[in-house]
Amino acid sequence: MELSDAEKLILTMLCEVHAHLGIAGELDPGFVRSALDSGNTWGLRWKYGALYDGNSRSDPPIVKEVAAILDMWSAIEDGYAALRSQDQDRVAASISPQQVEVKFMGFDSDTEFEHANVASFLIKDMQRFPKFAGRDIHSHQPSISIYRRMVRAFETLQKLAGKGRLNADQLIALLNQNTERCVIA
Numbered sequence: 001m002e003l004s005d006a007e008k009l010i011l012t013m014l015c016e017v018h019a020h021l022g023i024a025g026e027l028d029p030g031f032v033r034s035a036l037d038s039g040n041t042w043g044l045r046w047k048y049g050a051l052y053d054g055n056s057r058s059d060p061p062i063v064k065e066v067a068a069i070l071d072m073w074s075a076i077e078d079g080y081a082a083l084r085s086q087d088q089d090r091v092a093a094s095i096s097p098q099q100v101e102v103k104f105m106g107f108d109s110d111t112e113f114e115h116a117n118v119a120s121f122l123i124k125d126m127q128r129f130p131k132f133a134g135r136d137i138h139s140h141q142p143s144i145s146i147y148r149r150m151v152r153a154f155e156t157l158q159k160l161a162g163k164g165r166l167n168a169d170q171l172i173a174l175l176n177q178n179t180e181r182c183v184i185a
Helices: 005-021 029-038 042-047 061-082 085-094 113-125 144-161 168-175
Strands: none
Touching (some): 005 029, 029 113, 061 113, 061 168, 085 168, 144 168
């Protein structure tokens, strides 16, 4: 959702008035303010979809991409947690040195600021992907190209094997997408 500067100013002032007067209602002025301040106005449609007519535009591509990455990492972490300890050890021993543990490390806040911003908004403000809440999701190294390869492999796995829990071989293949020698089992 694109808002003009004037609309942002008006909404910000309305949020301040709403909060100052302590008006109880269905809209959360803190959330609206956070969406405005962070540039994630698409979140207003996600949270308050009933207020919008059917003409709403689709989400920005970056939102779709970050949501796909967070979905994938949720599946990876859930799959890893469900493995027997010897399978966890096998996965841990097989992953690339660039992936130090089986855990979503986030985005580089310097070079991937927009991705980090959207991820933070989805996790903190929208309270989606609660498994990542409270984590430092700033990887301090560029990771988007790796995540893009991983998402493509993850989508292929889902088409081939369904949406069930990932097994050890599938996790190894996904986590090694930052190498050239990967094969999806």
